[in-house]
Amino acid sequence: MAEETVSAALTLKDIAREAGVSLATVDRVLHKRPGVRPDTVRRVQETIARNAFQPHVAAAELARGRARRFAFVMPTGANPFMQQIEAYLGEMSAWLSARRLNVELINTDVFDPSVLAASLETLSGDYDGVAVVALDHPGVRAAINDLVDAGTKVVTLVSDVPSSRRHHYVGIDNIAAGRTAGALVGRLVGEKPGKVAIIAGSQGLRDHAERIFGFNQVMASEFSHLDILPLLEGRDEDDRSEQLLSRLLGKHPDIIGLYNVGAGTQGVAKALTEAGREKQVVFIAHDLTAMTRRLLLQGTLDVAISQNPGHEARAAVRVLLSLARNEPILSEQENIRIDILMRDNLP
Amino acid sequence: MAEETVSAALTLKDIAREAGVSLATVDRVLHKRPGVRPDTVRRVQETIARNAFQPHVAAAELARGRARRFAFVMPTGANPFMQQIEAYLGEMSAWLSARRLNVELINTDVFDPSVLAASLETLSGDYDGVAVVALDHPGVRAAINDLVDAGTKVVTLVSDVPSSRRHHYVGIDNIAAGRTAGALVGRLVGEKPGKVAIIAGSQGLRDHAERIFGFNQVMASEFSHLDILPLLEGRDEDDRSEQLLSRLLGKHPDIIGLYNVGAGTQGVAKALTEAGREKQVVFIAHDLTAMTRRLLLQGTLDVAISQNPGHEARAAVRVLLSLARNEPILSEQENIRIDILMRDNLP
DNA sequence: GGCGTTTTGAGGTACGCAACTCATTTTGAG
DNA sequence: CTCAAAATGAGTTGCGTACCTCAAAACGCC
Structure with a gap:
C-alpha cells in the first residue's frame, strides 16, 4: 500500500x-x-x-462577502439545444445557491450582430462573468473585448469568436464533428457506390460551414467512390427541409447516405420515411433531443452526433468561477467531446 | 430579456x-x-x-475545521486504465488541496476477494469516504456494508457491487457497452456474411462477462447472418492474446469482425497486422490509451469504446464530497457515458 | 404541586481569508 | 542631510457556519 x-x-x-x-x-x-x-x-x-x-477556497469565498454574478446570453426562440442548456442551468440552482452564485439568463437575438453587441455592452460592470452564444462578427468581437477590458470574465459558448480576447471557449470543434459524420456515413454505407445528400441550415452559419467543410474533407479523401450531392439549405426549419429532401429523394433513387448538419431533423426524417427509404439510407444528424432519441430507437436515424448540453452548461459555470477565483482550469474536464450516439449507448 | x-x-x-x-x-x-x-x-x-x-457551502466547510479524507482503493499492477485514473487524481491535486481534501491512493490486489475485503476493513473510521474498484464477492460486499455502517461514504468505481449498500456507482453499464460494440461490428462489416471473433480476459470477470453478454445479444437479434466464433480467453495479456488470435486467424480466413473485450489490445493488433488482415477485419476494442490512439490513427483499430478515466476520477471525488456534505448529487453530471471513439473524434 | 427530564435559549469560539486603517519604517531624490 | 513618497507592519472586522457549554424554561409524571 x-x-x-x-x-x-x-x-x-x-x-x-x-x-x-x-x-x-x-x-x-x-x-x-x-x-x-x-x-x-x-x-x-x-x-x-x-x-x-x-x-483555502472556502475561506476566501466566505471572506469576500458579496456573491458573484454571472450572465448567460442565449438566443431567443425555441432552439431545443439551447433550451436544454438553460434547463441544465436550472437543475444546478441548488448547487449554485449553496455557493452564493447568481446566474442570470439573458435572451437576445444572437443572430443580429448589432443587437448582440448592444446586449453585451449593457452588461459591463454588472457581472463578474459572462457566457455568450456568440456570432463571429466584428461588432460582437469588439463588445467581447470591451467586457474583457472591464475585468469581466468572458466565455464563448457553443459558438466561438476566436479572434476576440475571450478567456475560454466551451464547445466542440465543428470541423472535427463534420469529419466524424463523414467517416460514419462512409463506413456505414459499406463499399457500394451511391449518392450522399447533405442538408444544412445555412452555409452562412459558422458552425454549419465548419461541419460541411469537415464532412467534405473526409468524403473526398477517404470515400471518393461516393457522389456528394449539392448542399440543400433548409434554414433549420422542419417543413422546408422536408420539402427539399422529398424532391431530392424523388430525383435520385440511388441516395444511400444523408447528413443533416443542423436542425430540422424531424422534417428530414419525415421525408425519408414517407419515401419509404429509411432502411436503405444511412442517416446521420446532430444533437440528442426527445425526437432524435426516438428516431434512433426506431432505426430511422443511424447515428446522432452530439455535444452534451449539460456538460456545456456546467463547464461554462465552472470555467467562469475558476477564472473569477483566479484558479487554474481543469482543461481535460472542461473540454467538450464530440459524442457519437447510437441506439445502444444512449445516455 | x-x-x-x-x-x-x-x-x-x-x-x-x-x-x-x-x-x-x-x-x-x-x-x-x-x-x-x-x-x-x-x-x-x-x-x-x-x-x-x-x-453556505464555504462557511460550512470553513467551520468544520478538519479536512476530509478520501481513500481510493485501486488495483496494483500496470493496468493502463487504472493508471490513467490515478494520473487524473494527481492532476486534481491543486484543486483538492485548495478545498482541504486529502485523497490517498491505496493499491491492493483487488482480484483477491479476501485481500480486498481485509484492505477495506482496515479503512474503517479513518476515512470520510472510500472509492473502490470492487470485485463482486460476498466477502467484499460485507466489507463494503461494514464501512457504510460505520458512517463512511462508499463509491464503487469502474466495477460495481450492486448487492452491497454502497452509496453510488461510478462507471459504465457494461452490457450496454457490449451491445454498442456488437452494433458497431455488425454495422461496419456491412451485409456480407462472415465470421466474428471475440477475445476477452476471462469470462469470470464481471465486466467482461457483461460485455460479452451484450455483444452476443445484439449479434443474435440483429446480425444473425454473422457467425460468432467461440470465445478466446487471453487473460488480458498481450502475448497470449496474440498467439490465440494468430491461430484462429490461420484457421478461419473468413473472419471479418473482431471484438477485444478487455486488455491485451496490443497483442491482438499485432496478430492482425502480422496476418496482413487489418484492412479486411473490422476491429473494435476498449479504452483509449496511447496505444489504442495510435492504432485508431493507423486504421488498424476501427473503433475504441471507452469510459473517460478523468471523468471517473473526478466524478468519484465529487460524489464522495457531495455525500459527505449531505448535498444532492448532480446525477446527469456523474453519469459515465459509453464513448465511441473513432479517428476523427479523438479528444 | 413538586420532581426529574427534556427541550430550548443565549452566547461564545474558531475556521482562514479579504479588505481595510493607520502608524511606522525604509527608500530615494534633491 | 532632509523630506516626501513608498513600503511595510500591526491590527481590526466580518463573512456564515459548526460545535460547544451552561443556564433557563417547559414538560411529563406521580
Whole structure:
C-alpha cells in the first residue's frame, strides 16, 4: 500500500512567517495589489511556491462577502439545444445557491450582430462573468473585448469568436464533428457506390460551414467512390427541409447516405420515411433531443452526433468561477467531446 | 430579456428568526442532533423549505475545521486504465488541496476477494469516504456494508457491487457497452456474411462477462447472418492474446469482425497486422490509451469504446464530497457515458 | 404541586481569508 | 542631510457556519 503525503494545511500566516513579512504584505502579493517592492514580491511568491500553498477556497469565498454574478446570453426562440442548456442551468440552482452564485439568463437575438453587441455592452460592470452564444462578427468581437477590458470574465459558448480576447471557449470543434459524420456515413454505407445528400441550415452559419467543410474533407479523401450531392439549405426549419429532401429523394433513387448538419431533423426524417427509404439510407444528424432519441430507437436515424448540453452548461459555470477565483482550469474536464450516439449507448 | 430572481442570500440567523427559535435549535435540526421536539423540528424544516434555504457551502466547510479524507482503493499492477485514473487524481491535486481534501491512493490486489475485503476493513473510521474498484464477492460486499455502517461514504468505481449498500456507482453499464460494440461490428462489416471473433480476459470477470453478454445479444437479434466464433480467453495479456488470435486467424480466413473485450489490445493488433488482415477485419476494442490512439490513427483499430478515466476520477471525488456534505448529487453530471471513439473524434 | 427530564435559549469560539486603517519604517531624490 | 513618497507592519472586522457549554424554561409524571 502506497500513500500520498497528507499536506499539513498551511495558512497565509505560515507563509507570512516563513517569508519574514506581515500578513498584509502576503495579501498584497496574492492579490497583485501595489505597494510592495519587487524583491519582496519575489520572496513571498517563492515561499508560496516552495510550500505549494493554496489559499483555502472556502475561506476566501466566505471572506469576500458579496456573491458573484454571472450572465448567460442565449438566443431567443425555441432552439431545443439551447433550451436544454438553460434547463441544465436550472437543475444546478441548488448547487449554485449553496455557493452564493447568481446566474442570470439573458435572451437576445444572437443572430443580429448589432443587437448582440448592444446586449453585451449593457452588461459591463454588472457581472463578474459572462457566457455568450456568440456570432463571429466584428461588432460582437469588439463588445467581447470591451467586457474583457472591464475585468469581466468572458466565455464563448457553443459558438466561438476566436479572434476576440475571450478567456475560454466551451464547445466542440465543428470541423472535427463534420469529419466524424463523414467517416460514419462512409463506413456505414459499406463499399457500394451511391449518392450522399447533405442538408444544412445555412452555409452562412459558422458552425454549419465548419461541419460541411469537415464532412467534405473526409468524403473526398477517404470515400471518393461516393457522389456528394449539392448542399440543400433548409434554414433549420422542419417543413422546408422536408420539402427539399422529398424532391431530392424523388430525383435520385440511388441516395444511400444523408447528413443533416443542423436542425430540422424531424422534417428530414419525415421525408425519408414517407419515401419509404429509411432502411436503405444511412442517416446521420446532430444533437440528442426527445425526437432524435426516438428516431434512433426506431432505426430511422443511424447515428446522432452530439455535444452534451449539460456538460456545456456546467463547464461554462465552472470555467467562469475558476477564472473569477483566479484558479487554474481543469482543461481535460472542461473540454467538450464530440459524442457519437447510437441506439445502444444512449445516455 | 428575462432575468431569474436574485436570491436574497438568507442565513441561518434569518431562518431562526422566522421560525421563532434560536440559532442552536436550527443547528440541531439541520444536523439531525437530538433534543428537539418533533413539532419544532417540523416548524424549522418548513421554514427552511419555504425559503429554499441552502447553507453556505464555504462557511460550512470553513467551520468544520478538519479536512476530509478520501481513500481510493485501486488495483496494483500496470493496468493502463487504472493508471490513467490515478494520473487524473494527481492532476486534481491543486484543486483538492485548495478545498482541504486529502485523497490517498491505496493499491491492493483487488482480484483477491479476501485481500480486498481485509484492505477495506482496515479503512474503517479513518476515512470520510472510500472509492473502490470492487470485485463482486460476498466477502467484499460485507466489507463494503461494514464501512457504510460505520458512517463512511462508499463509491464503487469502474466495477460495481450492486448487492452491497454502497452509496453510488461510478462507471459504465457494461452490457450496454457490449451491445454498442456488437452494433458497431455488425454495422461496419456491412451485409456480407462472415465470421466474428471475440477475445476477452476471462469470462469470470464481471465486466467482461457483461460485455460479452451484450455483444452476443445484439449479434443474435440483429446480425444473425454473422457467425460468432467461440470465445478466446487471453487473460488480458498481450502475448497470449496474440498467439490465440494468430491461430484462429490461420484457421478461419473468413473472419471479418473482431471484438477485444478487455486488455491485451496490443497483442491482438499485432496478430492482425502480422496476418496482413487489418484492412479486411473490422476491429473494435476498449479504452483509449496511447496505444489504442495510435492504432485508431493507423486504421488498424476501427473503433475504441471507452469510459473517460478523468471523468471517473473526478466524478468519484465529487460524489464522495457531495455525500459527505449531505448535498444532492448532480446525477446527469456523474453519469459515465459509453464513448465511441473513432479517428476523427479523438479528444 | 413538586420532581426529574427534556427541550430550548443565549452566547461564545474558531475556521482562514479579504479588505481595510493607520502608524511606522525604509527608500530615494534633491 | 532632509523630506516626501513608498513600503511595510500591526491590527481590526466580518463573512456564515459548526460545535460547544451552561443556564433557563417547559414538560411529563406521580
